[in-house]
Amino acid sequence: MKLTNFLSEQGYDLIEGPVRNHKPLQLWLKKPFDEAQLYYDNIGHAFKSDIVLTEIENAALNVDYTKKDEYGFNIGITLLGEILKTLGLGTFGITSKIQSGKTVTISYGNSVTKEYTIGNLEEYFYGADFLHPNPSLLRNINQNYLLLTTGTVFAQNLVVDIETDFTLNAAFVASLNDTAEGKLDFSTSNLNKLKMTSNVGISFPIAVKASRIDYDRSRFKKLIQVTDTNNIF
Structure with a gap:
């Protein structure tokens, strides 16, 4: 199954941008024609409410190598190359060592999905106030420029299959493993198929679910999911 389609059906956007620090309850600023920018790392830095937010683990949303x-x-x-940079693995220069080929297939494994329900979040906002007077926040939220991350898929492994247009040999694969210093593992399934698996030892975000915070005349109206149809992150 195509990964992007699977995630989109679940309301998630596969992270492809240069930033990979996503987690639930972040506020992102998204103005028309601009890239999304992290605005507040947690809504508690901008809002206060008596409603307690409860994180849940969505076991049904499982991303694996299929x-x-x-x-x-x-x-x-x-x-x-961009993904490896966001994982802190760009300095190995792996992509410069594989300069030609036919296809590259990217997948992830050992995933966990952390979410907050829309009902819980909307109840929070209905009773919320700004943490302190904040003209910039008021201006941006009244123009519906703020996105709230309501869920994040984390994975522990990046798995990449590269179909080359040259014959792979043991010495070449060994040189890649030496360069990767144990943080990436390279192997071959045949003479033209190279498999790369990351071993960074931590979970990292791979997809985000987000909703636009709909305010009208300084009053909260609703959350509108945006990541099921838009490529934002």
């Missing part, structure tokens, strides 16, 4: 996205080589290797 859900993957396949790309042409040059697009895929570019995406891979």
Whole structure:
């Protein structure tokens, strides 16, 4: 199954941008024609409410190696380079060592999904006030420029299959493993298929569910999910 389609059906946007610090309850500023920018790391830094927010784990949303996205080589290797940078693995220069091929397939494993229910969040906002006087926050929220992350999918492994247009040999694979210093593991399934698995030892965000905070004349109206149809992150 295609990973992006699976996530979109669940209301999630696969993270493809240069930032990978997403987690639930963040506020992001998204103005028309601009990239989304982190505005507050937690809504508690901007709002106060008597309603307690309860995080849940969505065991039904499981991302594994059967859900993957396949790309042409040059697009895929570019995406891979960006992903490795966000994981702190860009300094190994792996993508520069594999300069030609046919396809790149990207998947993730050992995932967990953390979410907050819309009902809980809307109840929070109906009774919420700003933490302190904040003209900038009021201006942005009245223009519906603020997004709230309501869920995040975290994974422990990045798995990449690269179909090369040259024959792989043991010495080449060994050189990749030496360069990766144990944080990436390379293996081959045949003479033209290279598999790369990350071993960073921590969970990292791979997809985000977010809703636009709909305010009208300084009063909260509702949350409007945006990540099921828009590529924002």
